[in-house]
Amino acid sequence: MNYTIEDLQRMMSYLRDPKRGCPWDVKQTFETIAPFTLEEAYEVVDAIQKGSPQELKDELGDLLFQVIFHAQMAKEQALFGFEDVVSAIVEKMLRRHPHVFPSGKLDSFGAPSELTESDVAGMWDDIKRQEKAQLGVDPDGDQSILSGVPDSMPPMMQAVKLQKSASKVGFDWDDVAPVFDKIREEIDELEEACISLSHAEVEGELGDVLFAVTNLARHLKVSPDVALMKTNLKFRRRFRYIEDKVKEQNRLLVDCSLDELDKYWDQAKAAGM
Incomplete structure (x- = not known):
């Protein structure tokens, strides 16, 4: 039998029913479910790396279930529903792809775009800035170009995002050679720290090495x-x-x-x- 997204939503509402639902599901919150959401995302990536379509299908289902779970909890608190999540992402993608949907509507799917990947990336960033301005971002708030990188993002992924953001304003090397030099410099500093400095200082120097290696991965267009x-x-x-x-x-x-x-x-x- 083929079930639908509506069936999945109905199942989730049953699992969260205060009287007849699952005790474990009922007591969960956004905060307690968040680690599972992150775990499922990593398991999707793992299935992709294994090259297993069956595992990928299963793991995508698990990740979708996380979205449904969060949407159900939001609905219970009258914050938003699953339909709002779907509408929001469709509207966002329409806004951010004007080269594909000229009038901002699905039925305006147009002619093949002549934009390059670089053109699209720049346009994407401009549109994101416009969206923030329309949301009325506090002018006295955090205006750093790094503010859009979540602190909760996994450290290695966060390092890449921070480096990409800084690169957009010219804070970056033009080629990979200086990056290798920086890694050697950081390794030398780590080696010195291991001899005479405290654990905290060794930790700091090791962090610098990892950050530099992550920067190399970014320059090589490889996900660390x-x-x-x-x-x-x-x-x-x-x-x-x-x-x-x-x-x-x-x-x-x-x-x-x-x-x-x-x-x-x-x-x-x-x-x-």
Whole structure:
């Protein structure tokens, strides 16, 4: 049987019913559900990296359920409903794609655009600024170009967003060479900190290294989150190979020398794992 978005909304209302719903679902709030929303978003990315359409379908469903969950809680508080969420995003996309919808309506789908990707990015930022102005942003409020980057965003993703924002006003290098120099400089400072400075100062210097490496990823047009995720998956594959090899010998990992484990690691690497 094929269910609809309306069925999903109705299910969510039943789960949240104070008398007959699920006790766990009923007691949730925006704050308590937020970590699950973030987790589901990461699981969508994980499914994409695995190249599994079935997993992607399931994980997208889980993420959609999070949207429905938040919308239901908002509806209960008379804040907004799911229909308002849909209308808001459609209207926003129509505003931000005038090169695709000239009259700002879905039925105005026009001729192929001659704009470049760079043109579109610049126009997108201009439209976002206009939207903020129309919302009457407090002139005495935070006017930093970095204010649009949420503090709650995962650190590595946040670093990229901060760097992109600063780059728009010229605070950036024109090519990648100085970025490598900056990474070497930060690593040297970290090494010095490890010798003579406090834990807090070492932490600060390590943060500088990570920020510089993230900046390199941005210049190379690589997502540091995705790159690290792929490396994590690679580490899992190779380490499992080590575990399997040790298990074949009826031994424990702790009983093996580092040289032995490194030998299996190299085998896994040579096998393309």
